[in-house]
Amino acid sequence: MVRDERIPGDQLRETADELRDRWPTGADADFEAAVEFHDSLPPSKRFADVLESADRPLLQPRAGVPRLDDQVDLLRYLESEGGADLLPTTIDSYTRDNEYGKAQQGLDDARESGEDTLNGFPAVNHGVDACRDLVRSVDAPVEVRHGTPDARLLAVVTLAGGFESFEGGPISYNIPYTKEHDLAETIEHWQFVDRLCGAYTERGVRINREPFGPLTGTLVPPAIAIAVMILEGLLATTQGVRSLTLGYGQVGNVVQDVAALRALRGLGEAYLPDDTVVTTVFHEWMGGFPPDEARASGVIGLGGATAALARPDKVITKSPQEFQGVPTREANASGLRTTRQLIDMMVEQDIVVDGIDRERELIERTARSLVETAIARGDGDAARGTVAAFESGELDVPFAPSDSAAAAVLPARDDDGRVRVLEWGNLAVPDDVREIHETRLDERARTEGRSRSFRMVADDVDAISDGKLIGRPGTGDGTDAPGDTGGPAGGESDAD
Amino acid sequence: MVRDERIPGDQLRETADELRDRWPTGADADFEAAVEFHDSLPPSKRFADVLESADRPLLQPRAGVPRLDDQVDLLRYLESEGGADLLPTTIDSYTRDNEYGKAQQGLDDARESGEDTLNGFPAVNHGVDACRDLVRSVDAPVEVRHGTPDARLLAVVTLAGGFESFEGGPISYNIPYTKEHDLAETIEHWQFVDRLCGAYTERGVRINREPFGPLTGTLVPPAIAIAVMILEGLLATTQGVRSLTLGYGQVGNVVQDVAALRALRGLGEAYLPDDTVVTTVFHEWMGGFPPDEARASGVIGLGGATAALARPDKVITKSPQEFQGVPTREANASGLRTTRQLIDMMVEQDIVVDGIDRERELIERTARSLVETAIARGDGDAARGTVAAFESGELDVPFAPSDSAAAAVLPARDDDGRVRVLEWGNLAVPDDVREIHETRLDERARTEGRSRSFRMVADDVDAISDGKLIGRPGTGDGTDAPGDTGGPAGGESDAD
Amino acid sequence: MGQTVILGVIGSDAHVVGITIIEQALTAAGFDVENLGVQTSRAEFVSAAEAHDAGAVLVSSLYGHARQDCRGLHERLAEADCDAVTYIGGNLAVGQDDWSETAEHFRELGFDRVFDAETDPSAVVAALERDLDTTVTETATDRVRVDS
Amino acid sequence: MGQTVILGVIGSDAHVVGITIIEQALTAAGFDVENLGVQTSRAEFVSAAEAHDAGAVLVSSLYGHARQDCRGLHERLAEADCDAVTYIGGNLAVGQDDWSETAEHFRELGFDRVFDAETDPSAVVAALERDLDTTVTETATDRVRVDS
Known part of the structure; x- marks a missing residue:
């Protein structure tokens, strides 16, 4: 049974050895050599130090292409033309599914044809030396961004390869990303990742860990996202992580977004050990974008304005081409500069x-x-409690595809555009909190002259891509807004 | 000597007859036929009614090209693809200088070559029928936007041509636009324009008038802009104008911009007669823009956000191509949609x-x-007082090229980015107000470790185009910001 | 033929918002709903339809691969003696294909009704009420989109 | 040669911010400044230089037509027996011309110094202090741009 306990050193080494045998590049991931490589990096590439000592919100885009030289070019472009303070390397989908063979095929195809058939950088296939080349080739610190439930081998290779920040977590990279991964098993996998980060940390290489705050990216009530961040933070610190960046995805209501970021920081500091440096990251709107670059720039503008008010440590930017999927590097840099x-x-x-x-x-x-209910369900053990609370629905994420979550919670905006809970399922919240949400949703229902119902949810999911914040009846009704490029307005965006 | 008195009807007719002889198209500007044409327009083209009854800020771009068919296409595009609620027709520079012969040459060239050698629509040369074709060809109400000190013939032709709103005023289209036009004479010319609008108003055609609030467009202290708006409003209402839209140009500090728009509305209602409907227009940033569409979209985004907070009746939008001069119609529509x-x-x-x-x-x-000092200098007469107060420098506009203004006032931002007055000249403000400004500027000087000086002015003029609000030392120092297209960052933009 | 409605997103598609909303609409309208969730295989649709004696099988697809994912579904349902009505809805083809052609394709595959991504859930409810000939709680017909 | 500095924007150019700031810098540095403002003709520069026995004539141009606007200015100054030093500054050519070539052109016209639009007013002050060989109030040399 999963427990929130530190993995012993010998077990860490044993598992690492096993993992390194799973793909040929694993053999190069020598821990001592890796520590030496990290020690050789200049202060400007120390992810945790750069982030934690910044006096203004740092900007980071998302970006990943299959080939090393292209990835270097892309990151350099985002540094020089986008002014990115922190760099990403987004991993491809096959790697996220641990399908390294398929990723290799995609990489070989890309190298041969020059066309990108993978949707990211297959870091495991590239191996340790290529990762180090990448890290050496750019000026800013680089983070691994992915969406992998079992990211153990990815962590072994990329951390040895000089990356100093690693996104994800057992809840945030399972519940919103997969259907059948078992939550307890995913927690064990991430305990390994965190323990590995802890091992580097013990040797003076303070690897930054970043749980993925936006979750399903679609109207997630702030308290749910924050509770997940705290639980993942607790699990990570148990394994020795000492630099944690807790995440939150913009909902679009200025007061709620600023309040949520402050709550995230406050609770992070309250719940996590004193020797852990807690920072926050604000993700610009992760839901459906308007199918129009000008209006998308407006959404990004509101993200930037909110960040200016809330002052998170980091902002993950969106591009004006968000609607059409992977942006060009020019659009990616544009999103950075607008922000x-x-x-x-x-x-x-x-x-x-x-x-x-x-x-x-x-x-x-x-x-x-939510946090305390989860911990109580595990009799004080955050790992067991997380599994139990998701099973009972006391902890839940709206629109979660995972079989490990009840996904009974349904959010809707209130009359002011704040995200409230319409359907609670078994969510463990005090009665007076429920009453506040219900009163606010009733206000909206009165304003709109309709009953409080799932129809509000459906309307709200589409509202921003239709050019509004709140899905009022009679708006967003399929009549194209100016600049609409046609086609159905996608109400959901793939998380990360 | 100029006086704030209503022009008698026979003098109006006499002057109008004289003006109509100045250019062949004048002959078609028959007042009775014009009233009939206006009466034939649907409610959706009644500028004053549409603006005054709106329940949200209406958006209006700037746009003018020489040929009629092109202008129709452009305005239709801005309606359909930009979602413009109100339409403009921007007049060319020759017409602004009353050089109708040169404008004709430019129009003939444009018709022959297909190339646009004029920077706007020469409405006088096009004549009454062409203006009516334009008004008939679009769905929204259309306003004449120009910058003409002596706009009398332009008003005779365009109002007869079905335009229902007319921008400008004797101060706002003289002081920031010209060097040698005599202010008293310009007031007389605008008394004619306002009296003509009043004549239409008496016949039920309520022509909307819009004094140009941004003035020189460069760090104009809000109180100065508002005082000019009130004085122009008083002069206009004397002549029978009953629909007035007072303007204000964004300075970029959110609190100051919202406060200024509220002050503008409040003082407009306080000073202007009860039978005049006062509305407000917010101009997105009129100073130098970043030489980069992505960062320009950020400036526009702040304009949109400020408008959402201040809720003016109308917003004049900018385009992300502002830096390079006249935008493409696509960029113009983009600015509308981002806003x-x-x-x-x-x-x-x-x-x-x-x-x-x-x-x-x-x-x-x-x-x-400022307003009361001006009126007092005219012994209660706003026209005489305006001339006297500008002459003495008690009323003044920073960076005014006109010989009629002292242009001794110099603005600078305080530590919060609000526009304060650094050099007062003879500006008629209470001592305690001066002290507040000086205290705030001293705060900034302390923050920056330098003395309060004109260097702040120079730095502030360039700050937004350099990517900041406040021109701090050590920033905006010529090192190109990401996305800079090179070339000097223009700190001044031509007003309107 | 029973009354249970089987609901799921077919193939490797993980778009969950649409079926979540459809599930809510059907439940509110009084139907018994078995929501199989995202990434549901043809086999899972068939065995769920069999196990619940389904009256209707509702297939959602948003990621553009519905043609491949649905191939053989109706044959397998027939083999299992399942006489449920079948609907499909979502973004049913990649790119800007002609809708009537796309809809015809899916009707030929055997679907009784084909809905686009802009469909109001109430339209699905109304169709099911007709096709299952059942009396259910009355439902309002506000237009709601199901494109995600 | 006197000490008065004549200042103006030549031609039809109406860019006023730059000379406003230069005027402030010169006044603060102790110079007597005669600011002719925007849209100043060659003739106006010459007669002002004559009337004030100018020590320096500073020409500003931001709108790209400086070549045409300055043609003949130095000949007229010579005719008027004016021995003032002459500077020009601003955006002196349309487009992205080679700066050294542009500067050379204006030196050939007779200007003693040529400044680009990024010039710090303090550089102008310092140059004038050297060229007029005068003792004026000391001035800080913070970099300030004069590109508008």
């Missing part, structure tokens, strides 16, 4: 918005209830 | 920002002092 302009024009302004503390208090109370 | 997305995502949110009332009070007190 940067908003932040730099606003961040020195003293803009105090009313009501943030009240919303923050509501979010914190709800998130605490 | 629309921000407004529609934010306008239903209850975002209350602290400190707006305090800033508004400061702006109102300063603007009142």
